[in-house]
Amino acid sequence: MAGVFDIEINDQDDDGRAEDAIDVDADEEFLSASSSSGIEMAEGFESVPLSEALVNPSTERIGPEHFQLLKVLGKGGYGKVFQVRKIAGAHLNRIFAMKVLKKASIVRNQKDTAHTKAERNILEAVKHPFIVDLIYAFQTGGKLYLILEYLSGGELFMHLEREGIFLEDTASFYLSEIVLALEHLHKQGIIYRDLKPENIMLDAQGHVVLTDFGLCKESVEEGDMTHTFCGTIEYMAPEILTRTGHAKAVDWWSLGALMFDMLVGAPPFTTDNRKKTIEKILKGKLVLPPYLTPEAKDLIRKVCL
Structure with a gap:
């Protein structure tokens, strides 16, 4: 449960000024x-x-x-x-x-x-x-x-760490519920912007529950763009990294990275340091393991390319 509200963020205002994250002291x-x-x-x-x-x-x-x-x-x-x-x-x-x-x-x-x-x-x-x-x-x-x-099922991250990878049927179950949650947010004009295993909890029945809405962008209408640099690098869409402006589509890119993580055991463009990870997301080739089904490969390619 340790990461229920963890925030990994290099957050900047739209004008590019970096802001320091606040670490709240013990209560x-x-x-x-x-x-x-x-x-x-x-x-x-x-x-x-x-x-x-x-x-x-x-x-x-x-x-x-x-x-x-x-x-x-x-x-x-x-x-x-x-x-x-x-x-x-x-x-x-x-x-x-x-x-x-x-x-x-x-x-x-x-x-x-x-x-x-x-x-x-x-x-x-x-x-x-x-x-x-x-x-x-x-x-x-x-x-x-x-x-x-209180979500007694724990973090999806912990379940993924324990299992190593999920079978496609299991991943499909979790991803379908995440899609429904993201669609609901998007209909309300909200971009989530921090989709990752640590921000996904399971309830007592094993259903997905999205948590931690500190990086969301509200009041986003169709055609609107925002430029805040935020999120967790391994799951950040290229348009956030390049700061060229982004919209709701960044959540679907993160969903593809999360799907890859569930099925392979790590995000698709992860490396041992931040700069290389960014370069790999922007310029690297998406390599899909041969054991993935054609349907899984097709979906990942459509959202992560």
């Missing part, structure tokens, strides 16, 4: 407050401006004192994630994933604030079986909290 307040059976009351909490109808049930007022910390699940450039149990009100004793973001870190620059707003807005607005569900959202004086469904 000492939350850890100390939850060391007993409950969590001490945090002063001055108030609701993040989200739709109550979509997020918080009825008029229940939620704060950190409603959750008991169980363990740390992971951390990334924009936050820290805990497994928690709800100890009061609705959903009593239900297990959730709690993403905690320090406001002081978020507001260091406009780009980080934009990422946080984008993730919050998308999780509020998008409801889909294969996209992680936002259950509650609230804030204290110094922190923002997103309470998300």
Whole structure:
């Protein structure tokens, strides 16, 4: 579960200025407050401006004192994630994933604030079986909290690491659900931009759930282009790397790279260093193992060339 919200990013504004990713420190307040059976009351909490109808049930007022910390699940450039149990009100004793973001870190620059707003807005607005569900959202004086469904199936990355490669039937099952999730996002005018095994979780029934929406681009209409340099290199489409402008098609390129990873055991253009990987994506030849079926080869060629 360690990579639930990991972000590998060399992010730049559209004008090309590099921005440093923010590494959120350990959440000492939350850890100390939850060391007993409950969590001490945090002063001055108030609701993040989200739709109550979509997020918080009825008029229940939620704060950190409603959750008991169980363990740390992971951390990334924009936050820290805990497994928690709800100890009061609705959903009593239900297990959730709690993403905690320090406001002081978020507001260091406009780009980080934009990422946080984008993730919050998308999780509020998008409801889909294969996209992680936002259950509650609230804030204290110094922190923002997103309470998300807990996905007990673990990361797709861990399953792929254990198996080495997936059989085509297994890969087809996962990829079909990912396609449905991406299509839904695209219909909402959202480009995902960070499709990789670490951002794909499995629920208790083994179905795919997309997580981590910090790198998404909202309000993208047909014909629109955006120029932000972001994502994880091995799964980034050429047009992102060349900064010539990209649209929703970059998600399909990443899907092809992910499909190759599932069937072969590594992304199609990976090398031992970042610069060589970029060169290989831009200029390298796609080499497909002979054991892949003609249908698999055809699909990978169509999205990764």
